[in-house]
Amino acid sequence: MTVLCLFKVYSNNSFRWLEGFLRDNHSLCHELGFEEGCPSYETIRRAMLHVEESYLRSLKKKILAELKNVG
Numbered sequence: 001m002t003v004l005c006l007f008k009v010y011s012n013n014s015f016r017w018l019e020g021f022l023r024d025n026h027s028l029c030h031e032l033g034f035e036e037g038c039p040s041y042e043t044i045r046r047a048m049l050h051v052e053e054s055y056l057r058s059l060k061k062k063i064l065a066e067l068k069n070v071g
Contacts, residue, residue, distance in 0.1 A: 001047035003032060004039070008048065009056040015041035
């Protein structure tokens with residue numbers, strides 16, 4: 001769920017958009033370990049309440065910096 005919260009912050013889209021994106025990308029849901037189907041926008045929103053947005057933004061910066069170093 002943390003990965004989905006991070007993707008939400010990265011994409012800057014709504015929870016409903018993210019739910020639709022996941023439903024259109026079943027292989028991504030499977031890859032993330034959601035065997036019973038993709039989580040709803042409400043489930044993702046509730047997970048977001050447990051993770052500080054500042055932490056997600058910091059994590060996003062670190063990941064993007066690492067990706068720049070790789071390329």
